[in-house]
Amino acid sequence: MKKEIYFVTGNPGKFEEVKKYIEKNVPEIEIKQLKADIPEIQTLDQKEIIIDKAIKAWEILKKPLIVDDGAMYFEKYNKFPGVMSKYVAIGLGFEGLKKIVENEDKARFLLYIAYIDSPESIKLFEGKSEGKIRKPDKFNGNPHLPYSCMFVPNGTDKVYEDLRHTKEGEPFLHRIKALKKFIDWYKKEKI
Numbered sequence: 001m002k003k004e005i006y007f008v009t010g011n012p013g014k015f016e017e018v019k020k021y022i023e024k025n026v027p028e029i030e031i032k033q034l035k036a037d038i039p040e041i042q043t044l045d046q047k048e049i050i051i052d053k054a055i056k057a058w059e060i061l062k063k064p065l066i067v068d069d070g071a072m073y074f075e076k077y078n079k080f081p082g083v084m085s086k087y088v089a090i091g092l093g094f095e096g097l098k099k100i101v102e103n104e105d106k107a108r109f110l111l112y113i114a115y116i117d118s119p120e121s122i123k124l125f126e127g128k129s130e131g132k133i134r135k136p137d138k139f140n141g142n143p144h145l146p147y148s149c150m151f152v153p154n155g156t157d158k159v160y161e162d163l164r165h166t167k168e169g170e171p172f173l174h175r176i177k178a179l180k181k182f183i184d185w186y187k188k189e190k191i
Helices: 012-025 046-061 085-100 174-189
Strands: 003-008 029-034 065-074 106-118 121-133 151-153
Touching: 003 012, 003 046, 012 029, 012 065, 012 174, 029 046, 046 065, 046 106, 046 121, 065 085, 065 174, 106 174, 121 174
Parallel strands: 003 029, 003 065
Antiparallel strands: 065 106, 106 121, 121 151
């Protein structure tokens, strides 16, 4: 019998990506979705946010689950946009984002996945991708992921948008890096 783990997200694209990747690599797991946007505490500490989200999601579901929290950081700014990445992108729009960065500016994506199967047991898995900015002339990506069409990870000359959903792109993607760590841990500890 497969073990059910819920992925708590309101984003259907993110859910399908995570479900496909985990179930392909750990057939003993079935990923289900809890469509919920968990309110986030206000802090610049991304780890505090993900732990708080995991606990809040646990209180809703009381079943094994994962949540994630991703952020873009521009090195020339202090922790910015960081935990406010989504709201900065919505507020500034793509053209506004292009005004606050330059080509070759260093940047990184940082993502945490939290797994919780009881309030006393939360495990964090980090995925990080270092790189630089390449400002395109026009926006040609997913409107919910504006950073993806301007971020070039170290080790490739392609932007994130062109690497997503490709086997070639997996070594560069922060979510996949965190998922691999989660899967390795889960196979050792839970199967």
